[in-house]
Amino acid sequence: MHAVQAGPGCTSSFSAFPVLVKESVQTHNNGHSARPTTGKNVHPHSEVDVQLAFAWASGEDLSSQVIPKLPTINHVINTIREQRKRKDRFLSQQLYVQLCEYGLETEEDIGNHLVPMLITCGDVYTAQQVFEKLTSQAEHAWTSILHGYVECGEPHLALKAFQHMKAGRVRPSTHTFVVLIKACEDLRDLERGRELHAVVVCCGYETDPFVNNSLLCMYAKCESIADVENVFDHVPVQDIVAWTALMTAYIECDLNEEALDCLAEIHSEGVRPDAVMFVCSLKACASLKAIDKGQMIHKEIIEEGLERLPPVGNTLIDMYAKSGLFEEAQQLFNELPCRDVITWTTLIAGYAENGQDERAVRLLEQMQCENIVLDEHIYVTGLKACCSSRSIHKGFEMHIEIAVEGFETYKNIANTLIDMYSKLGLLEEAQGVFDELDSPDVVSWTALIAGYAEHGFHVEVQRCLNQMQKEGCYPNVPTFICSLKACSLQGSLDWGHKMHTRFVKEGFENDALISCALVDMYAKHSSFAEAEAVLNFSSDQNVASWNALITGFAEQGASEAALECLDRMENFGLSSNEITLLSSLKACSKSVTSRCGYRVHNEIVKKGFETPQTCGNALVDMYGKCGLLTDAQAVFDKLKYHDVIGWTSLIAGYADHGFREEALKHLKQMQLEGVPLDIILWNIAIACHAEEEEIEEALVVHASMHEQGILFNCFSFMTALQVCAKTASIEVGRRLHIHIQAFKDFDDAEDLLSTALIDMYAKCGSMNEALQVFEQIRKKSLVQWNAIISGYACQVESKLVFWTFNQMMNQCLQPDALTFNSILFACSHSGLLKEGEMFYEAMVEEHNILPQVRHDNCMIGLLGRSGCLNEAVLMLEKIPFSKDSVSWNSVLGACRRSGDLELSEQTFNTLVTLGQQNTTSFVMMANVYADIGK
DSSP: OOOOOOOTTOOOTTTTSHHHHHHHHHHHHTTOOSOOOOSSOOOTTSOOOHHHHHHHHTTOOOTTSOOOOOOOHHHHHHHHHHHHHHTOHHHHHHHHHHHHHTTOTTSHHHHHHHHHHHHHTTOHHHHHHHHHHOSSOOHHHHHHHHHHHHHTTOHHHHHHHHHHHHHTTOOOOHHHHHHHHHHHHHHTOHHHHHHHHHHHHHHTOTTOHHHHHHHHHHHHHTTOHHHHHHHHHTOSSOOHHHHHHHHHHHHHTTOHHHHHHHHHHHHHTTOOOOHHHHHHHHHHHHHHTOHHHHHHHHHHHHHHTOTTSHHHHHHHHHHHHHTTOHHHHHHHHHHOSOOOHHHHHHHHHHHHTTTOHHHHHHHHHHHHHTTOOOOHHHHHHHHHHHHHHTOHHHHHHHHHHHHHHTOTTOHHHHHHHHHHHHHTTOHHHHHHHHHHOSSOOHHHHHHHHHHHHHTTOHHHHHHHHHHHHHTTOOOOHHHHHHHHHHHHHHTOHHHHHHHHHHHHHTTOTTOHHHHHHHHHHHHHTTOHHHHHHHHHHOSSOOHHHHHHHHHHHHHTTOHHHHHHHHHHHHHTTOOOOHHHHHHHHHHHHHHTOHHHHHHHHHHHHHTTOSSSHHHHHHHHHHHHHTTOHHHHHHHHHHOSSOOHHHHHHHHHHHHHTTOHHHHHHHHHHHHHTTOOOOHHHHHHHHHHHHHTTOHHHHHHHHHHHHHTTOOOOHHHHHHHHHHHHHHTOHHHHHHHHHHHHHOSSOGGGHHHHHHHHHHHHHHTTOHHHHHHHHHHOSSOOHHHHHHHHHHHHHTTOHHHHHHHHHHHHHTTOOOOHHHHHHHHHHHHHHTOHHHHHHHHHHHHHTTOOOOOHHHHHHHHHHHHHTTOHHHHHHHHHHSTTOOOHHHHHHHHHHHHHHTOHHHHHHHHHHHHHHTOOOHHHHHHHHHHHHHTTO
16 A cells, blocks of 8 residues: 555644544444534544544543544544645545544545545545445545546546446536546547547536536547537537637647637627637747737737736747747846746747757756746756757756756656757767666657667667567657668668568558658668659658658759659649748759749748748858849848848858858848857858958957857868968967867868868978878878878979879879879979979879869970970960960960060960950060060
């Protein structure tokens, strides 16, 4: 028995009367009223020690004691009712134990009141024991037992027990039906719900408002809107409560526009909405992102004086946050006179769920500073915010607080911890939390599997899948979807095929979510034939599956195929949604063509998706990548809210297409508007200044990043190193080198950073430091060898160029066009004609590399410097596209050095004919004439 055993020294307010009550009960059961309250009696509410009751029971002489009169059975029942109101589980169990000691728990009247008390205090197990011992079970006891089953998550037991209740011919009350309808709601059992509805009508309870509201909620959860409207139409009095129940049902069925129609209907009938109805209306606006309508309702709420009520204020905050109007949400939060935990949770969740993760974490810290007691929900919301913002340290802090407060064993919190650590890549910590769980459920397993899948540990995914089934926990659809994700990320298509076979065997192949995940997996492997086969075989071809296929084509840059899928989907009778169009925009961005972009934009406008931030930002990004910067700017200007994503897309568009001044101008404007720069924008700022040869400004931006504590990424360091190379700022480069060595997260970018360091040291004239970096590389790639060869070539160290080239060849690395460009550059500037011709021939004959303009320019320059002017002109004339002014100017310079006026004039005339003459050409020709005194 799960009950607290009362010891002999217990002094509760119940301890003085059990034995006296037994005598009263015996008299009561003999058909008499309560025994006359005479003799040695103890008052049940006195503080007399329990020992006094036992002494009286044993017959000791208590004449010297002043004892109140004996309590009646009604007094005991009133005490049970009072304890039920208190909902104190410990005291209720104490009272139960004392009643058991004298066998009173099975007395009809007491037992039938004892059951509801135990249920209300959360002790379903003990209540069930008492209930089963009763010879006559009253309706309110039955209803309490049914309620207990529903509350402890066993609604099917409630429905089963109701059959026994009917068999016992106990007439159910309206309260009974409210509980049973809730059981059907929890089970989403529409047929049983309809059967109960018929019984309600037979019992004559169809006019009861509580029963009707329960029916509306049940039908809404079962997504049977026809039944919802039928119940409402038969409500005798369609008052504010009924209308609110209907609105709630519509919202539950995601029919938010119909919910708002209810508000308009109420207004037309002259009924004034109450706070609950306003809350429902605001929820509908939040779901629809109908901020204009929401603001109108807000004004009405102010007129009614309801804006300071916590439920109304909290829902307003939620609506504004979900609509991206964070300043308005924060202002409402600040103005609320009473901010409870729900208020804090609402705003933190609003920030966290809408991309404002850092704000969410700051607000969580503020909440803790104000000593607000955190509950389970705020911890879950806070952990999710830490996860989204990647605030690892704050996540650790919250975990410690959770452990101190004793929340670590709460399944919901433990699962959220596993999810947070998994998503942050801290898989050992996730596994540690998981291992502490007594009985991990399918959510726990799925969170862990998702973490391993996300980070490519497909072997661990398989191990977890096998282990969870050994422990009697069967995977659900989300678990299988996470497993498929491991196939998608790791390139393990073979395992994906095995999973697919398993789904077919177990009857999952027609599940819409599984089909969608399979399409996504095959599309990510570019196995589009198999992806389309899954889609065609699926009995439920939904938008999500088509989206997965369109996204797969988009990732491959196959814009035409992606748009063809869009056409086929719509021909199939499915309407594209926001995700479809976002994927199509991605395809247009990768194809860098305007035609498909304009078409998708038109679709977005038709469907009203242009205003939402995600679509607006995606359009700016697409137009920017396609070079349609006027269109990008026009979309950006229409956006209600300019977030960092929109700014980044616009500025990157300008920078990528050479409009660096515009990019820098918008960067300044962004900062003036108070939007903080992310790492991408800092990198763009440095790169733009460097490209504009504003080297000092680039270094200032770099210093600002350092001062503001912005963590550099690989691209940041590479851009800064390029600036140092251009300005020969070797000291700054050395400091950057130290920072790079301090970072441990650049293993994947080691080749790029090493190359940038070698290039920087070489261009700054410090080949010794360039070689030190080169020698530290464990596995040297062609890129690094090229960087060293280029460094020696720039210093015209031709012997070292040749020696390094031979060393590279000994490593069985094949040279590329860049390798030969550096070698020919060294030959050209050293006047090594024989060697130059040898390497040029080897490039073509031995390595099958077609000469590029830069290779030809080196050779023509080499021929000119060697005095072979006719050969230089002959080679230049043989080049298929010999319109490069650099080559002809090189020959013109060589003609001047040799004093060959005729060839100089011939070369200059060729430049004019080709339209390639420039200031350099005229200056050199003038110098030729000046040299001969003409």
